[in-house]
Amino acid sequence: MRQIFSRIVSFILLTSLLTTTLVAQRRNQPNVEAKINALIARMTLAEKLGQLQQLDGDFPTGAGRPEHFEMVKKGLLGSTLNVRGAKNVNELQRAAMQSRLKIPHLFAFDVIHGYRTIFPVPLGEAASFDPKAAEMSSYIAAKESRAAGVAWTFAPMVDIARDPRWGRIVEGAGEDTYLGAQFAAARVRGFQGPDYSRPDRVLACAKHWVAYGAAQAGRDYNTTDISENTLYNVYFPPFKAAKDAGVDTFMSSFNSLNGIPATADRWTLTDVLRNQWKFDGFVVSDYTSVMELVNHGYARDEADAAQLALNAGLDMEMVSRFMNQNGEKLVKEKKLSMATIDEAVRRILRIKFRLGLFDNPYTDESLEAKTLLAPEHRKAAREIAAESFVLLKNDNQTLPVRKNVKELAVVGALADSKEDILGSWNGDGKAADAVTVLEGIKNKLGPNTKIRYAPGCDAKCEDTSGFDKALDAVRDSDFTILVLGESAGMSGEASSRSDIDLPGRQLELVRAVAKTGKPYAVVLMNGRPLTINWLAENSPAILETWFAGTEGGNAVADVLFGDVNPSGKLPVTFPRSVGQIPLFYNQPSTGRPFDANNKYTSKYLDVPNTPLYPFGYGLSYTKFQISNLRLSAKQIAPNGSLTVTADVENTGAREGTEVVQLYIRDLVGSIVRPVKELKGFERVTLKAGEKRAVTFTLKPEQLGFYNAQNKFVVEPGDFRVWVGQSSADGLEGSFTVK
Numbered sequence: 001m002r003q004i005f006s007r008i009v010s011f012i013l014l015t016s017l018l019t020t021t022l023v024a025q026r027r028n029q030p031n032v033e034a035k036i037n038a039l040i041a042r043m044t045l046a047e048k049l050g051q052l053q054q055l056d057g058d059f060p061t062g063a064g065r066p067e068h069f070e071m072v073k074k075g076l077l078g079s080t081l082n083v084r085g086a087k088n089v090n091e092l093q094r095a096a097m098q099s100r101l102k103i104p105h106l107f108a109f110d111v112i113h114g115y116r117t118i119f120p121v122p123l124g125e126a127a128s129f130d131p132k133a134a135e136m137s138s139y140i141a142a143k144e145s146r147a148a149g150v151a152w153t154f155a156p157m158v159d160i161a162r163d164p165r166w167g168r169i170v171e172g173a174g175e176d177t178y179l180g181a182q183f184a185a186a187r188v189r190g191f192q193g194p195d196y197s198r199p200d201r202v203l204a205c206a207k208h209w210v211a212y213g214a215a216q217a218g219r220d221y222n223t224t225d226i227s228e229n230t231l232y233n234v235y236f237p238p239f240k241a242a243k244d245a246g247v248d249t250f251m252s253s254f255n256s257l258n259g260i261p262a263t264a265d266r267w268t269l270t271d272v273l274r275n276q277w278k279f280d281g282f283v284v285s286d287y288t289s290v291m292e293l294v295n296h297g298y299a300r301d302e303a304d305a306a307q308l309a310l311n312a313g314l315d316m317e318m319v320s321r322f323m324n325q326n327g328e329k330l331v332k333e334k335k336l337s338m339a340t341i342d343e344a345v346r347r348i349l350r351i352k353f354r355l356g357l358f359d360n361p362y363t364d365e366s367l368e369a370k371t372l373l374a375p376e377h378r379k380a381a382r383e384i385a386a387e388s389f390v391l392l393k394n395d396n397q398t399l400p401v402r403k404n405v406k407e408l409a410v411v412g413a414l415a416d417s418k419e420d421i422l423g424s425w426n427g428d429g430k431a432a433d434a435v436t437v438l439e440g441i442k443n444k445l446g447p448n449t450k451i452r453y454a455p456g457c458d459a460k461c462e463d464t465s466g467f468d469k470a471l472d473a474v475r476d477s478d479f480t481i482l483v484l485g486e487s488a489g490m491s492g493e494a495s496s497r498s499d500i501d502l503p504g505r506q507l508e509l510v511r512a513v514a515k516t517g518k519p520y521a522v523v524l525m526n527g528r529p530l531t532i533n534w535l536a537e538n539s540p541a542i543l544e545t546w547f548a549g550t551e552g553g554n555a556v557a558d559v560l561f562g563d564v565n566p567s568g569k570l571p572v573t574f575p576r577s578v579g580q581i582p583l584f585y586n587q588p589s590t591g592r593p594f595d596a597n598n599k600y601t602s603k604y605l606d607v608p609n610t611p612l613y614p615f616g617y618g619l620s621y622t623k624f625q626i627s628n629l630r631l632s633a634k635q636i637a638p639n640g641s642l643t644v645t646a647d648v649e650n651t652g653a654r655e656g657t658e659v660v661q662l663y664i665r666d667l668v669g670s671i672v673r674p675v676k677e678l679k680g681f682e683r684v685t686l687k688a689g690e691k692r693a694v695t696f697t698l699k700p701e702q703l704g705f706y707n708a709q710n711k712f713v714v715e716p717g718d719f720r721v722w723v724g725q726s727s728a729d730g731l732e733g734s735f736t737v738k
């Protein structure tokens with residue numbers, strides 16, 4: 001397994017090195033712009049509007065819809081989503097090749113955490129603090145997608161999310177801008193590689209542009225209101241990182257931002273994206289978000305919505321047809337210029353050229369069967385899943401469980417649910433392929449252990465009639481694995497929750513198990529932070545496994561029985577109560593910071609300010625100690641850099657990996673600065689007793705921020721720096737920028 005992992009990793013490293021030059025070459029292909037202009041000169045207005053349209057195929061079968069074939073043949077439809085499978089795709093592509101201008105069709109699909117081989121949900125994958133792992137899973141997803149005819153994925157989702165009520169927190173890399181930017185870039189590199197015309201790569205899409213993750217009250221699709229400065233400092237950077245890694249499409253979000261729906265926001269779509277960032281790809285709307293401009297009360301009617309979106313800088317409309325059906329009328333009425341339409345067409349054709357579709361529009365049908373779910377993909381999925389788990393608690397070395405345990409109870413419906421372990425957005429993943437936790441445990445232990453499985457209740461856990469049977473299994477066994485949490489559908493799109501505790505009566509089930517006095521460990525499956533205070537206080541061991549994907553059950557067993565030492569860290573804060581939300585580690589400092597002895601400081605009467613588990617937190621089966629912090633300089637110039645070094649030592653009895661984290665605080669700024677900011681991290685694997693120095697470099701990119709004029713500056717002044725094992729600890733040092 002290690003070998004395959006390192007082989008793929010070296011491949012990825014090599015291709016990342018080549019990425020810049022090859023992307024540049026493909027971007028600068030001779031004559032492409034001339035070819036595009038020649039094509040546009042021959043296109044009718046109806047054909048142009050056809051290129052700006054994306055429609056939805058038949059999701060369950062992946063086939064094109066009969067009416068779409070007709071449109072495609074006439075050159076009136078440029079893209080579909082959900083049409084997939086090499087044969088289906090080629091059929092529709094043949095129709096495109098019958099059209100007058102033979103402009104190839106573009107096939108899109110939501111490949112969020114795997115196509116057929118499903119990897120951990122993105123939030124879980126981010127817990128690995130291993131962007132290389134994300135690059136690898138995205139590469140494998142790309143390889144499978146392209147073999148199945150999909151050329152464009154609607155991923156990565158790079159929305160910063162600081163509200164765990166929001167179900168879509170599961171789709172991103174969590175609350176932190178720095179971590180989010182690293183994962184955004186890694187995922188783009190993994191999907192697109194050095195040249196996304198290749199048969200094992202896909203075009204990526206940075207979504208949702210922008211601030212979708214800041215939905216008020218954590219309610220999906222809700223309004224957002226974020227200052228421009230916070231956008232520049234917090235919400236934009238992962239998008240910018242995706243852009244710098246070469247992403248060539250963006251998706252406009254559903255929400256309104258500071259009063260303007262994102263799908264018709266000229267400032268974000270044109271001023272920031274095109275003018276400031278020099279983005280030359282195209283922007284697709286989210287599903288019917290052009291239509292929703294009317295619901296927002298921002299557009300009067302269909303034509304107005306179309307005009308507002310196109311004039312703001314949107315290029316392609318997903319599913320609703322307002323641009324397509326009103327374009328001609330708007331041009332006649334001079335509300336929309338032909339130049340604007342041509343520019344949108346130009347951007348889309350440019351990317352179709354970069355995808356190589358004009359040279360080779362078809363998918364090689366011989367690749368699909370041997371690529372999907374290839375054994376090395378499953379192996380990588382298992383390894384990445386194990387890396388994503390976070391050990392939240394482990395009193396008295398409850399975990400790992402001895403492999404020679406005689407009798408083991410496995411309790412909880414999620415323990416044997418093939419659907420749920422795949423997570424909320426699982427591409428073309430099949431439940432039948434998935435390994436559940438129960439199966440993973442059985443695979444691991446063999447015939448000498450007697451395993452008693454009892455669900456206790458279903459995931460909603462409203463009915464307790466199965467509790468007694470579960471408790472009998474617990475009493476009769478030496479050890480119990482209790483699998484609790486959310487069903488996959490409880491997080492993801494349109495799955496916001498106001499109560500983020502264990503669903504239903506699951507807590508009663510744990511309490512009853514605890515009351516038997518038998519040893520047990522809790523395995524959590526969920527797509528968001530949960531308010532698990534009782535578990536944190538009373539359960540001996542808790543392993544957070546998110547939704548771990550196709551090989552999830554094997555990966556859970558690898559960690560439960562000690563073949564893999566857990567190394568994940570939380571990419572998001574676990575609050576104690578919903579009332580603390582939004583709770584994130586890098587909050588701006590207040591004028592009245594917490595003081596236990598002063599009532600009139602920023603705090604609650606009924607709950608501490610601290611989280612249940614902080615950002616960056618996670619335990620191991622071994623112990624690490626960080627010592628000997630040293631800085632290369634006490635003072636640097638604003639354009640200078642310094643190194644921060646500390647020793648990390650494995651002081652426990654077995655090999656393990658620690659994610660060493662670097663945080664800074666800019667003590668005085670022209671705008672209020674966060675109390676702590678992650679600026680570096682490194683996974684360090686050490687044998688028992690081994691010690692190694694870890695060095696981070698702090699450069700102007702890490703030390704600066706966007707000031708009140710939204711200009712990036714490094715301001716002179718004093719900084720604090722920490723090197724630690726989470727956002728809540730670390731050795732502290734200081735330096736000055738002068």
Ligand code: NOJ
Pocket residue numbers: 081110154207286287493
């Ligand atoms: C709506 C979602 O918001 C978006 O993320 C997704 O890509 C589209 N639907 C297409 O499925």
